[in-house]
Amino acid sequence: MPRAGVLLRQRLQPDELALIDKSARARGNGAADATRAVNQRRAARGVAPIHQSADYRYVKGISHPAGATETRGRKRVLTPKDADKLDRVRKRLVKAANNQYRVTYADAVAAADMEGRACQRTCEEALRSKGVRFRQPRKKILLTEEDAKVRVETLKAWLKRPKKYWETGVHAWVDNKSWVMPLTPKQRAKYRQTLITGTFANVAKTTETKDAFLQRLKSCAQKLPKTYVKSVIARMRPNMQEIVDADGYAPKND
Numbered sequence: 001m002p003r004a005g006v007l008l009r010q011r012l013q014p015d016e017l018a019l020i021d022k023s024a025r026a027r028g029n030g031a032a033d034a035t036r037a038v039n040q041r042r043a044a045r046g047v048a049p050i051h052q053s054a055d056y057r058y059v060k061g062i063s064h065p066a067g068a069t070e071t072r073g074r075k076r077v078l079t080p081k082d083a084d085k086l087d088r089v090r091k092r093l094v095k096a097a098n099n100q101y102r103v104t105y106a107d108a109v110a111a112a113d114m115e116g117r118a119c120q121r122t123c124e125e126a127l128r129s130k131g132v133r134f135r136q137p138r139k140k141i142l143l144t145e146e147d148a149k150v151r152v153e154t155l156k157a158w159l160k161r162p163k164k165y166w167e168t169g170v171h172a173w174v175d176n177k178s179w180v181m182p183l184t185p186k187q188r189a190k191y192r193q194t195l196i197t198g199t200f201a202n203v204a205k206t207t208e209t210k211d212a213f214l215q216r217l218k219s220c221a222q223k224l225p226k227t228y229v230k231s232v233i234a235r236m237r238p239n240m241q242e243i244v245d246a247d248g249y250a251p252k253n254d
Helices: 014-024 031-045 052-059 080-097 105-111 120-129 145-159 163-169 185-194 210-222 226-244
Strands: 132-135 199-202
Touching: 014 031, 014 052, 031 052, 080 105, 080 120, 080 199, 105 120, 120 132
Parallel strands: none
Antiparallel strands: 132 199
């Protein structure tokens, strides 16, 4: 760890290399003149000066060769093709699951045979570079003003009922939320889908911008009869502003 007040020496920057080319290769100048010019610029920026040997190595072509491939740092374990393979496997697993069970990063890594090549975190970062995210869906449905009015009117009607009605007339109350009763195979599959608490998908493809949503809505409306469009807009009017102002637009919104 450097002592307080000691400036850390930095590598030659592109602008400094251009300054060395201009100074050292000028007529009557040498590497010492280029070093002096670079150190003057570094002193103005509060950066540690360079040694004259760094200047000599660059002028002679020993270091910083033009067009050379970067060889410093740790080599990448996964290539872009590996990231594409992980994304393809992720799509296949999500489609096969059909929201009957959760698909995780570990499932995609195992199915793509990447367990021995890279750790799970590296594979996760590769998928994130493709726009893949794990998102939790909305737990509560959107309550519009029309829905709120209907609930209030229903409550007012219930309040007018006598106490005897609730003691003898009502045997049970089932709202299909606290007491779910899936009977058919299709209902059981739908019920299992509601238990999945996350979506492992490409966020960039499942959502769209506000302008794109309005443009798509406009193009769809132009292909329909005007009478039908007016009736749909009349039904959507209470919920239209919430859809437009939402943060992200999923295809199911319209």
